[in-house]
Amino acid sequence: MADSSAPKPSSSVKLVLLGEAAVGKSSLVLRFVNNDFQENKEPTIGAAFLTQKCNLPTRTIKFEIWDTAGQERFASLAPMYYRNAQAALVVYDLTKPTSLIKAKHWVAELQRQASPGIVIALVGNKLDLTEDGTGSGGDAEDAGGEDSGDARKISTEEAKTYAEEEGLLFFETSAKTGFNVTEVFTAIANAIPETSLKTARGPGASHAAARTEEQRVNLNGPRDPNAKEGCAC
Amino acid sequence: MESLGDTLWDVVISGTGLQQSLLALALSRSGKKILHIDPNEFYGGSEAAFSLQDAKSWVTHASNGSCGLVKSASIALPEDATGLSPSRAYSLALAPQLIHARSAILSQLVSSRAYRQVEFLAVGSFFIFSPSRDSAEASGLTRIPSTREEVFSTTAISAKEKRLLMKFLKFVLDHESSPHLETWQEHADSPLVDFLQKEFKMGGELQTYIITLTLSLDGQINTRDGLAVIRRHLSSMGVYGPGFAAIYPKWGGLSEIAQVSCRAGAVGGAVYMLGTGIETMEIAEDEVELHLTSGDNIKTRMLVRADDSPSGQTGVGRLVAVVGSPLTSLFEATVEGAPRPAVALIAFPAGSLSTAAGEESAYPVYLSVHSSETGECPVGQSVLYLTTLATGNVTGILERALDAFIHATSDSQAPQVLYRLQYEQLPGADTARAEGPIFTFPAPSPSLSFDDSVLEPVQEAWKKVMGEAAAEAEYMVFEDREGAMDDDVYE
Numbered sequence: 258m259a260d261s262s263a264p265k266p267s268s269s270v271k272l273v274l275l276g277e278a279a280v281g282k283s284s285l286v287l288r289f290v291n292n293d294f295q296e297n298k299e300p301t302i303g304a305a306f307l308t309q310k311c312n313l314p315t316r317t318i319k320f321e322i323w324d325t326a327g328q329e330r331f332a333s334l335a336p337m338y339y340r341n342a343q344a345a346l347v348v349y350d351l352t353k354p355t356s357l358i359k360a361k362h363w364v365a366e367l368q369r370q371a372s373p374g375i376v377i378a379l380v381g382n383k384l385d386l387t388e389d390g391t392g393s394g395g396d397a398e399d400a401g402g403e404d405s406g407d408a409r410k411i412s413t414e415e416a417k418t419y420a421e422e423e424g425l426l427f428f429e430t431s432a433k434t435g436f437n438v439t440e441v442f443t444a445i446a447n448a449i450p451e452t453s454l455k456t457a458r459g460p461g462a463s464h465a466a467a468r469t470e471e472q473r474v475n476l477n478g479p480r481d482p483n484a485k486e487g488c489a490c
Numbered sequence: 491m492e493s494l495g496d497t498l499w500d501v502v503i504s505g506t507g508l509q510q511s512l513l514a515l516a517l518s519r520s521g522k523k524i525l526h527i528d529p530n531e532f533y534g535g536s537e538a539a540f541s542l543q544d545a546k547s548w549v550t551h552a553s554n555g556s557c558g559l560v561k562s563a564s565i566a567l568p569e570d571a572t573g574l575s576p577s578r579a580y581s582l583a584l585a586p587q588l589i590h591a592r593s594a595i596l597s598q599l600v601s602s603r604a605y606r607q608v609e610f611l612a613v614g615s616f617f618i619f620s621p622s623r624d625s626a627e628a629s630g631l632t633r634i635p636s637t638r639e640e641v642f643s644t645t646a647i648s649a650k651e652k653r654l655l656m657k658f659l660k661f662v663l664d665h666e667s668s669p670h671l672e673t674w675q676e677h678a679d680s681p682l683v684d685f686l687q688k689e690f691k692m693g694g695e696l697q698t699y700i701i702t703l704t705l706s707l708d709g710q711i712n713t714r715d716g717l718a719v720i721r722r723h724l725s726s727m728g729v730y731g732p733g734f735a736a737i738y739p740k741w742g743g744l745s746e747i748a749q750v751s752c753r754a755g756a757v758g759g760a761v762y763m764l765g766t767g768i769e770t771m772e773i774a775e776d777e778v779e780l781h782l783t784s785g786d787n788i789k790t791r792m793l794v795r796a797d798d799s800p801s802g803q804t805g806v807g808r809l810v811a812v813v814g815s816p817l818t819s820l821f822e823a824t825v826e827g828a829p830r831p832a833v834a835l836i837a838f839p840a841g842s843l844s845t846a847a848g849e850e851s852a853y854p855v856y857l858s859v860h861s862s863e864t865g866e867c868p869v870g871q872s873v874l875y876l877t878t879l880a881t882g883n884v885t886g887i888l889e890r891a892l893d894a895f896i897h898a899t900s901d902s903q904a905p906q907v908l909y910r911l912q913y914e915q916l917p918g919a920d921t922a923r924a925e926g927p928i929f930t931f932p933a934p935s936p937s938l939s940f941d942d943s944v945l946e947p948v949q950e951a952w953k954k955v956m957g958e959a960a961a962e963a964e965y966m967v968f969e970d971r972e973g974a975m976d977d978d979v980y981e
Contacts, residue, residue, distance in 0.1 A: 304756045306607070306971065321607070323753070333764040334756050337533055337749050341741050341865065373578055472829045472863060474610040474730050474737050476600050 267310075267317040270449055273338040275367075276348035277359040278327035281382040284432035285348065286324050289442055294433050301326045304334055311446045318446040320344075339367060344376040344445045349416075351381035351429060352408040357416065364423055376448045378426035378441055381416050383408075385431040494761070494782075499525045499790035501955045502780060504768055507535030507796055508585070509931040509948050511748035514755030515604055516952045516966055520959070524760035525788065526752065529767030533749050535796065536560075536915075536934040537585040539742025539866070542577040545911055552913065558798030559933055561805075563913035573814045574908045575868045582810050582866060582911060585744040586858055586875045588613045588736040588833060589940040590722050591729035596737075598945065599747070602966040607750045611863055613736040614821060614831025616702055619838045619891075619898060629898045631836060633824070634699045636735070637727055640824065651696055658690050658700070663724055665717045674713050682716030683709075702837040702854070705938040707806065707879055709840050709854050719939075733828030736939065740832075741865040744940070757971065768795075778927050794951050796931040797923075800916040806936040807884035809876040809912045811892055815905030817872045821861050832863040835938075838891050845886035853879045855891040856938055871908070877938060880914050888912070922947035929954055 274282040283301050287293050290309045305324040310317055323338040339345060347363045349356040360379060367377055388407035413429060420427035426444050430437040500522035503510045511533075514526055532538050536559065540548060545565065552563040567574070589595060599605040617631040635644040641655050664670050677685040686692040686700060704711045704719045711719070726735040739746040756762055763784065771793070772779045778793045820834040838855040855878040862869045874895070876888050896904050918933025929951045935941050953960045 304753065306753070306757055333762040333766075336764070337753055337756070337762075340749065370578075373576060472611060472832070474612055474734075474829060476596060476605045476610060476730060 265312075265316050267319060269319045269321055270344055270446070271321045271323070271342045272344040272346060272445065273323045273335075273342045274325060274346045274348065275335060275339070275360075275363040276327055276346075277350070277353075277356040280327065280348045280350040280353070280356050281432045282327060282346070282348045283324050285346070285380065285382060285430065285438055285441070286322055288432045288435050288438045290322070292435065294435075304338065309442075311442055313443070313446055318449070320442065320446075335363075335366070336370065339371045339375075341372060342375060343372065343449055344378070345371065346378050346380055346441065346445070347425075348380045348382050349411070350383050351411045351416070352383055352386050354410050357381075357411050357419075361419070364425065368423075374450065376426070376445055377423075378428065378445055379416065379420045379423075380427075380441055381411060381413075381429040382432055384429045384436055385433045494525065494786045494788050497523055497525075497788070498777075499523045499788060501525075501792040501794060502527065502778075502788065502790040504528070504793065504795040505535045506530075506533045506748055506752055506764075507931075507934065508537045508744050508748045508751075509944060509951075510535070510794060510796060511751035511755070512598075512945070512948045513794060513951050513955075514760055515602055515751035516948060517955060518602075518754045518758030518760070519968055520758075520956060520963070522955060524755065524758075525763070525790070526755060526760050527763045527766040527768075527782065529765070529783065531765045533752055533764070534584070534742075534745040535748070537583075537744040537748050539581045539583045539745035542574075542580050542582075542909070544577075545580075545582055549911070549913075559800060559916045559918055561914050561916060563911075566910040566912070568907060568910075573871075573906065574812065575871075579868045580812065580866060580873075581742040581745075581864075582812075582873065583743040583745055583875070585934065586738075586742075586860065587744055587938060587940045588738050588835070588858070590736045591726035591734075592722050593726075593940050594942045594945055595747070595940055598966040602754070602968050603970050604747075604750050604754050606970075607753065608746055609740040610730075610737040611740055611832035612731070612734040612823075612829040613738050613833040613835070614734060615824060615834055617820075617834065617836045618698060618702055619836055619842055619894060621842050621894070629894060631898050634702060636703060636723065637825075647695070651693075654690055654692055655696060655699070658686070658692070658696075659724060661690075662717055662720045665721060674717060678714040679712050681710050682706075682713045685713040685716075698837075698839045702839070705835075705856065707853065707856075707877070707936065707938070731827075731829055733823055733825030734831060736833075738833045738860075738864065740863070768793075773926060773928070776927060790927075792927045792929065792955055794929045794931070794955070797919040797933050799918055801918050801920070801933070803917045805880040805914045805916040807878050807880040807888055807912075807914050809874075809885075809888040809892060809910060811874040811876070811907050811911075812867055812909040813872050813874060813896070813905045814870070814908050815872060815900075816861060816870055817859060817899060817905070819899070820859055821863075830863075832861045834859045836895060838894065843887055843890045843894060845883055845890055847883070847886070849883050849886065851878070851887045851890075852881060855887060857891060857895055858938070872905075877936075884914070885912060922950060924950070924954065 276282050284298060286307055290307050301324055307322045310319045325334050325338050345367050347360045349360040387409035417427050428437050428441045501524055503514055503526045506528040517524055549563040549565050551557060552560045616634045618634060620630055622629040632646045635641040641652055661670055683697050686697050701709055703723050704716050723735050767783045769781045769783050778790050780788050821831050823830050836857040840854050841850050843851040858875040860866050860873040866873045876891055915936055920932050922932055923930040931947050935944055949965055
């Protein structure tokens with residue numbers, strides 16, 4: 258059965274990004290999807306949708322990423338995105354204390370409103386602006402002109418303790434240098450329980466992957482062009 | 491950030507029901523300034539899907555009379571029932587319509603690329619409920635043969651009936667051309683049942699099969715519409731795979747399409763506000779000034795909304811029940827290579843049910859059974875959606891249908907009903923209205939299968955908003971957005 262050339266089971270995971278404006282949600286996705294970074298990226302309007310595959314040893318996860326605008330005005334959007342989401346990335350800016358407060362609000366809302374069993378990752382972004390920033394990409398200007406060159410306002414310890422209490426995955430990242438970005442998505446992919454994947458529902462889940470293909474109707478698939486006006490007779 | 495009032499909006503869309511949401515999708519690449527609001531705290535309007543908690547607040551709301559087209563909503567939880575999962579494990583659909591493969595909404599979802607975010611499941615067999623005629627005979631469900639193969643293989647009807655049915659199916663597929671056209675045209679406006687009797691000498695049972703395929707709520711569909719609907723059913727068979735004619739969007743039917751459309755609207759830059767309605771409005775020549783319940787005063791060139799005043803005609807009684815059984819036998823693929831269906835449909839013909847007080851069902855009752863694959867309930871349970879015209883003791887009839895179904899599907903232990911939601915959906919205006927800068931969609935259709943006529947007013951509204959630009963723009967035809975199709979694998 259373990260034929261290495263056989264295609265690995267593949268499943269889609271809906272992932273939603275939440276967090277205060279300007280914490281770097283879109284930048285994280287841009288780094289993950291295109292391995293790219295834009296300084297002074299325009300704020301996201303409304304929302305954006307992107308997909309990216311993540312290859313695990315035993316399966317392939319296709320992330321369907323919903324990147325939402327962080328502005329308060331768009332709070333009405335969030336429920337539409339986290340509905341049926343299997344994973345959420347709640348992002349804060351580790352140089353900005355209010356952004357962690359906002360992140361905690363989102364975590365509470367997800368725990369109250371989103372699908373039971375949703376995998377939530379708490380991500381402190383802009384690690385490049387701190388002293389332990391691995392990328393050394395944080396130049397003096399970015400670092401806010403502080404003497405120490407360290408703009409960090411939220412300690413790893415504080416956020417990590419909170420994440421552990423709430424049962425969240427936790428990472429500090431730099432979308433700018435790319436540090437830890439892939440790791441976040443891989444960790445989420447690994448944390449999604451096999452049973453909540455679209456491939457593994459219901460009884461007889463051992464043939465789950467095959468069964469999904471059996472069940473999902475593909476509107477764009479090999480469709481019989483003359484599908485038959487006359488098939489019944 | 492600039493406030494809502496500083497913008498002159500091109501269109502304010504009020505309500506996130508299916509039609510308003512499809513309009514948002516249609517306008518999502520137009521560059522128009524769009525404010526999309528909904529007085530509800532949820533998306534989907536009359537097509538919403540609810541967790542148990544949402545359903546509860548909706549019922550409270552409806553009993554205050556604040557949902558114009560809903561009445562007599564109530565929830566019943568049997569006292570002895572255990573096994574109901576947490577609220578959010580459910581997604582109960584207000585509009586669990588099946589969508590025929592040949593429906594234009596599917597081509598629009600494909601050409602607009604919105605289909606990528608919807609997961610579709612196959613709708614399986616249609617069954618007919620036959621009551622026991624005497625105490626010795628059990629009531630049961632008979633699968634309706636609706637393809638050539640099924641007609642050949644069924645044991646439910648005689649060889650003579652098979653020939654008749656085959657003849658009729660052939661006729662339907664070719665009914666718009668001569669000589670068939672002439673055969674039915676003089677009966678176009680009379681009931682299809684009479685036509686079947688006169689021209690095909692069909693008896694009661696075959697008539698029932700065919701009327702069920704039309705999903706006619708009053709069983710009185712006329713010959714013209716009836717033939718068209720059956721033709722759609724037959725020609726939809728096999729379009730997206732073998733063995734099924736219709737599909738169903740996972741996670742709550744049309745609610746999912748409404749949400750996907752709103753998301754497309756949001757990606758295109760529309761501003762969304764839930765829990766915000768229109769308090770008052772003033773109409774100037776080419777502008778509407780709206781005072782919103784949020785306190786904002788805004789100006790827009792156009793307002794698009796939906797009608798929600800009851801027309802006074804007969805409504806539709808609905809019962810949504812969660813049962814503690816996967817009802818596996820209803821969800822078998824009947825053709826090799828067919829996807830396992832997630833939806834099955836059962837028809838209780840008129841007169842096949844009677845209440846304790848002896849009232850017979852005057853109209854058919856339809857029951858759509860959804861497996862947990864629809865995402866509407868947890869594994870091991872099923873959701874039942876019952877619908878019939880709201881006349882007489884509609885509650886009693888629906889309860890009887892539920893009861894009869896449960897006994898017909900179980901040999902030994904009857905599955906437990908864990909939850910019941912009941913309400914009446916009232917009909918409203920059936921055509922769209924354009925009055926100056928205000929466009930009003932008709933009330934939602936109560937039909938069991940998606941009706942393409944719902945799409946026309948959406949395109950009409952789109953033309954109004956687009957103005958002259960509508961001439962060059964292709965309706966609902968978009969490229970994939972950047973990034974949405976990126977299939978590179980990140981190792």
